[in-house]
Amino acid sequence: MNYSLFITGSPTASRACQTALDFAEAVVAHEQHGIQGIFFYEEAVAIANALAMPPRDECNIRAQWATFAKQHNIPLYVCIAAALRRGQLNQAEAKRHEVEHFNLADGFQLEGLGSLISLTLESDRVVRFN
Amino acid sequence: MATIEFDEEGYLLDLSQWDEALAEEIAAKEALELTAAHWEILRVLRAFYEQFEVSPAMRPLVKAVSKELGPDKGKSIYLMKLFPGSPPKLAAKIAGLPKPANCL
Amino acid sequence: MSTLIYLSSSPYNGTALKEALDLALVFGTFEQAISIAITGDALALLIEEQAPSTRHGKHLHKLLDGLEFYDIEQVFVKATETSALPVSLWPGITALNTDAWLQMLDQHQHIYRF
Numbered sequence: 001m002n003y004s005l006f007i008t009g010s011p012t013a014s015r016a017c018q019t020a021l022d023f024a025e026a027v028v029a030h031e032q033h034g035i036q037g038i039f040f041y042e043e044a045v046a047i048a049n050a051l052a053m054p055p056r057d058e059c060n061i062r063a064q065w066a067t068f069a070k071q072h073n074i075p076l077y078v079c080i081a082a083a084l085r086r087g088q089l090n091q092a093e094a095k096r097h098e099v100e101h102f103n104l105a106d107g108f109q110l111e112g113l114g115s116l117i118s119l120t121l122e123s124d125r126v127v128r129f130n
Numbered sequence: 131m132a133t134i135e136f137d138e139e140g141y142l143l144d145l146s147q148w149d150e151a152l153a154e155e156i157a158a159k160e161a162l163e164l165t166a167a168h169w170e171i172l173r174v175l176r177a178f179y180e181q182f183e184v185s186p187a188m189r190p191l192v193k194a195v196s197k198e199l200g201p202d203k204g205k206s207i208y209l210m211k212l213f214p215g216s217p218p219k220l221a222a223k224i225a226g227l228p229k230p231a232n233c234l
Numbered sequence: 235m236s237t238l239i240y241l242s243s244s245p246y247n248g249t250a251l252k253e254a255l256d257l258a259l260v261f262g263t264f265e266q267a268i269s270i271a272i273t274g275d276a277l278a279l280l281i282e283e284q285a286p287s288t289r290h291g292k293h294l295h296k297l298l299d300g301l302e303f304y305d306i307e308q309v310f311v312k313a314t315e316t317s318a319l320p321v322s323l324w325p326g327i328t329a330l331n332t333d334a335w336l337q338m339l340d341q342h343q344h345i346y347r348f
Binding site (some may be wrong): 006008031041042067085087112113114116117120121128130 | 237249250253257261264266295318344346347348
Binding site for chain 1 (some may be wrong): 139
């Protein structure tokens with residue numbers, strides 16, 4: 001079964017990003033299952049904030065997602081419109097909006113909702129985490 | 131008179147500053163001279179935004195033009211001729227509307 | 235194969251419905267079969283003659299009339315919920331009884347909840 005994950009819950013105000021990673025790890029552990037892609041929307045876009053610094057003795061869910069995605073070659077899409085609204089910019093968007101700073105973490109990419117449509121079409125199941 | 135500001139891509143920052151003379155100026159910056167054919171599309175586009183509060187992408191724009199101006203004009207090829215490149219984006223820019231999101 | 239956007243959040247309590255409808259419009263723009271279901275707090279979206287200020291958020295009710303341009307033709311509600319409301323609602327809805335509602339959910343391959 002081919003899955004995509006649609007994550008909407010905040011990385012701090014919910015456990016959505018953490019639970020989703022548990023699920024993703026369980027999926028890739030099975031040969032007959034795979035993950036097409038991960039799409040972060042609504043409050044979940046904060047996952048890609050490179051300036052969020054959890055205490056050293058707590059889980060850094062952003063880093064864990066980035067490592068997992070790299071290891072399994074799974075794209076981490078962050079909705080560009082939802083991200084811009086919440087101050088989550090990459091260098092190109094910072095330039096386009098004429099602001100000084102950008103904070104998109106490595107391993108995450110800003111994408112339009114069209115990428116979510118593609119994932120929907122390419123996946124047997126889209127599982128949402130809120 | 132207040133200064134008129136644009137973002138880096140040339141979209142008007144304060145949408146309330148738009149008027150027809152400004153549209154001509156924006157069009158000139160895009161090397162476009164507005165004819166009656168352009169204007170009827172721009173009016174459909176502005177009416178669309180006023181009615182639904184969203185800048186249409188290509189497909190809904192084509193449908194709206196088709197409904198208002200007839201099926202001969204409601205074709206992407208016709209809009210491409212008037213507003214080369216990406217008609218929804220270029221027309222929105224000239225019409226003083228927000229850039230359409232997720233435009234194909 | 236079709237997708238359902240399932241709305242149960244309040245239109246003015248956050249950006250959920252705005253972001254949900256944005257997604258619906260993109261499905262329509264990409265020529266994908268897409269329907270909308272509205273229940274619970276999201277029913278407030280359908281109430282006629284609302285006049286939100288910009289501080290309340292976008293006037294999403296206005297967008298309902300524009301859905302046809304995105305080929306979104308089906309907006310489902312539960313008959314048991316809408317018949318209990320003492321206000322007039324956007325006329326484009328299709329009210330379903332409980333069985334038909336469940337069948338409708340069953341007919342969609344993917345359901346996005348907001």
